[in-house]
Amino acid sequence: MPTLNWIGKDAVVDHHRRVPTRLLECDRELSVGDPDAENLLVEGDNLEALKALLPRYRGQVKCIYIDPPYNTGNENWVYNDNVNDPRVRKWLGEVVGKEAEDLCRHDKWLCMMYPRLALLREFLREDGAIFVSIADHEVQNLRAILDEVFGRQNFIATVVWQKVYAPKSSAKYFSEDHDYILVYARNAERFLPNLMPRTDKQNKAYSNRDDDPRGPWRPNNLAARNYYSKGTYPITCPGGRVITGPPRGSYWRVSKEKLELLDAEGRIYWGKDGNSVPAPKIFLSEVKQGVVPQTLWKYEEVGHTQEAKKELVSLCDFDSSADVFITPKPTRLIRRIIDLATEKDSLILDSFAGSGTTGHAVMAANKADGGNRRCILVEVEPEVSQRVTRQRLERASEQLSECETGGGERV
Ligand SMILES: C[S@@+](CC[C@H](N)C(=O)[O-])C[C@H]1O[C@@H](n2cnc3c(N)ncnc32)[C@H](O)[C@@H]1O
Known part of the structure; x- marks a missing residue:
C-alpha cells in the first residue's frame, strides 16, 4: 500500500506508546448534573x-x-x-x-x-x-x-x-x-x-389509487437495461392490447411465469384502461423502514x-x-x-x-x-x-x- 512520508514521521508513528499515563483530577466545583x-x-x-x-x-x-x-x-x-x-x-x-x-x-x-x-x-x-x-x-x-x-x-x-x-x-x-x-x-x-x-418526500411517491388492501404502493418499471435471458416475451394486457416486447435495448425484469404469478396476486398495475405497460407494485409496507445514508x-x-x-x-x-x-x-x-x-x-x-x-x-x-x-x-x-x-x-x-x-x- 502506498504510504505518505513527511519530515518527523519516524519520530511520531510510535509516539503514542511513549506518552506517560497521567491521572485525571476531578474538579467538583466545576462539575454539574448527575x-x-x-x-x-x-x-x-x-x-x-x-x-x-x-x-x-x-x-x-x-x-x-x-x-x-x-x-x-x-x-x-x-x-x-x-x-x-x-x-x-x-x-x-x-x-x-x-x-x-x-x-x-x-x-x-x-x-x-x-x-x-x-x-x-x-x-x-x-x-x-x-x-x-x-x-x-x-x-x-x-x-x-x-x-x-x-x-x-x-x-x-x-x-x-x-x-x-x-x-x-x-x-x-x-x-x-x-x-x-x-x-x-x-x-x-x-x-x-x-x-x-424515511422522509415525507420519499413516502409521497406511494399512493393507493386502486384501494389495494395492502396499502400505499408505487409502480416499478417492468423494463430494465440489464440483460435477462427470459426477459423478451410479448405481453397481452387485460384490455386486449398486445405489447410485442420490452423497448429496444431493455429486458423485462421478470420472466413470463413470474409476471403471471405477480398478476394473480394483484401485484401488477395495468393502468386505468387495463392496457398500459404492466407495472409491478412496490408496497410501502414491504420496503425497508429506513433509507441507506447518502x-x-x-x-x-x-x-x-x-x-x-x-x-x-x-x-x-x-x-x-x-x-x-x-x-x-x-x-x-x-x-x-x-x-x-x-x-x-x-x-x-x-x-x-x-x-x-x-x-x-x-x-x-x-x-x-x-x-x-x-x-x-x-x-x-x-x-x-x-x-x-x-x-x-x-x-x-x-x-x-x-x-x-x-x-x-x-x-
Ligand atoms: C475546530 S474546533 C472544534 C469545534 C467543535 N466541533 C464545535 O462544534 O465547537 C477545534 C478545537 O480543538 C481544540 N484543540 C486543538 N488542539 C487540541 C489538543 N491538542 N487537545 C485538545 N483540544 C485541542 C481547539 O482548542 C478547538 O477548540
Whole structure:
C-alpha cells in the first residue's frame, strides 16, 4: 500500500506508546448534573488526556467524532488553527528533535495528528467508527494517515457537508461550499450504520389509487437495461392490447411465469384502461423502514455554519463579538452522525471538543429516543472549556429539560 512520508514521521508513528499515563483530577466545583451519568469534559491536551482515559475506556467507544484544526494557514485565531502555537512548537521540538526546525506547516500538522489518531483507534469497539471533519487543506494527508492507522480496508465513506448557503463573492478562485467528513470503521466487517428515517418526500411517491388492501404502493418499471435471458416475451394486457416486447435495448425484469404469478396476486398495475405497460407494485409496507445514508449532506438537512454560530450565541454569553468561538459545527450535523453510528446506550468521544456541539447533540439524541448515551469531550484551552464548552452543555441540558416540562426556549 502506498504510504505518505513527511519530515518527523519516524519520530511520531510510535509516539503514542511513549506518552506517560497521567491521572485525571476531578474538579467538583466545576462539575454539574448527575455525577453517575458518566459524561466527562476533560480539560487538557488530548494526547495526554486520551492516554489517561485509555485504561478505563479501551475498546468501549461506539462513535468518535473529531473536528481537528484544519490547518488553513489562517492563524489569526490562535486556539483553533495554529500549528505554530508555542505549545505545539515546544512539543514538536521535544518529540521530533532537531528535525523539527525544518518542518513545514503540513509536516507539523501530520506530526500532531498521527499519534492522536493512533490512540483514538484504541478506544473504538469492534463495531465502532470514527468520523473526522476536514477541509481541502489537509484532506489528502488525512486520508493517507487514516488509511495507515485504521487500514485502507476499513475506509467507509467521504461525506460532503454543504456548509454554507450563499457564495462568498470575495473568494479569490472558487467559493468553497463544503467540508468533508471522512469515515473509517475499526472493522468494516462489523460496522453497520443505522438507516435514516424515511422522509415525507420519499413516502409521497406511494399512493393507493386502486384501494389495494395492502396499502400505499408505487409502480416499478417492468423494463430494465440489464440483460435477462427470459426477459423478451410479448405481453397481452387485460384490455386486449398486445405489447410485442420490452423497448429496444431493455429486458423485462421478470420472466413470463413470474409476471403471471405477480398478476394473480394483484401485484401488477395495468393502468386505468387495463392496457398500459404492466407495472409491478412496490408496497410501502414491504420496503425497508429506513433509507441507506447518502454521502451528500445538504444544509437544509444538517445545518450550515451560520446556524451553528447562531445556536452557540443563543446559548452562551460572550463578552464581545471578538470573543465568540468561531468554528462551531451545527448540532444537527453531529446529530446525524450520532443517529447513524450509535445505539441508545453508546459511548461517544470527541477529543477536539471546541464549543461542545458533540455533547449537545448527544443530549438531544437521548432526549429524542429516551436513550442513555454518554459522552467524553476533551478540550485543551481552559478559556474555551470553562467559558464556552461547560456553559453550553449546562444551558443545553437546561433547555432540553425545559422542553420536557413545557418551558420556553432560552433566547
Ligand atoms: C475546530 S474546533 C472544534 C469545534 C467543535 N466541533 C464545535 O462544534 O465547537 C477545534 C478545537 O480543538 C481544540 N484543540 C486543538 N488542539 C487540541 C489538543 N491538542 N487537545 C485538545 N483540544 C485541542 C481547539 O482548542 C478547538 O477548540
